[in-house]
Amino acid sequence: MIHAPSLAIGAGIASVVIIAVFFTFGALNDEHALTIEPVKAIQDTGPAQITAATFMENGSPIHGDSNAPITVVEFGDYQCYFCNQYFHSTEKEIFKKFVETGKVKVIFKDYTIIGEDSVSAANAAHCADDQGLFWAYHDTLYNHWTGENNGWASPANLISYADKLELDMDTFSKCVSESKHKSTIANSNKDAKDLGLTGTPAFFVIGPDNKVTKLVGAQPFETFEKLFNSMLEK
Secondary structure: OOOHHHHHHHOOOOOEEEEOOOOOOOOOOOOOOOOEOOOOOOOOOOOOOEOHHHHHOOEOOOEOOOOOOEEEEEEEOOOOHHHHHHHHHHHHHHHHHHHOOOOEEEEEEEOOOOOHHHHHHHHHHHHHHOOOOHHHHHHHHHHOOOOOOOOOOOHHHHHHHHHHOOOOHHHHHHHHHOOOOHHHHHHHHHHHHHOOOOOOOEEEEEOOOOOEEEEEOOOOHHHHHHHHHHHHHO
16 A cells, blocks of 8 residues: 555656745745745744755755755655655666766655654664764665555664664664654654645755756656756756
């Protein structure tokens, strides 16, 4: 059984939305555009404010050259069927042709909408990050995916995956049992909601001019390739 939000957004292969976002924090005349503005210390009313931190914080370490001209921010759930499809059919080619060549850098952010094991898996990935192995553990999770809410991401299995990566198991186990990174995950979920996301996967591609393109669903490599090339040509 596929979780409805992941099905709805994952099936939207052709859905591409351009969002005007400027990291200079300048105001835009287009009332429909998202504008990054400084977050006030206290905000009791009004819509959520979208800032640079909404995209860049509460996520993974950067994968790729930190000076790469294009940034991809992915919101995903490790239990999501279409996130897994994207990982196997698209992500590796993006990494090979654009990340490893210094053109694109990637940040993964959690949007844990499917179940408790989604949160556990996300926490475990951050626990691996404490030992410098976020991306290795991220790949391990997707390579062990067998469905949604069927136990493959149980705490016991998460420990087993870490052991195979030769992490310090005492440190990792404590991190998992204490849900050390629950606040980071909760904040990332809030970021996803502030950006209007209702499912996974979803991507925000930030170009050299700091404008953002939103891609919804398990897009094929060709969609990303066309977008990246158009951004690099400007």
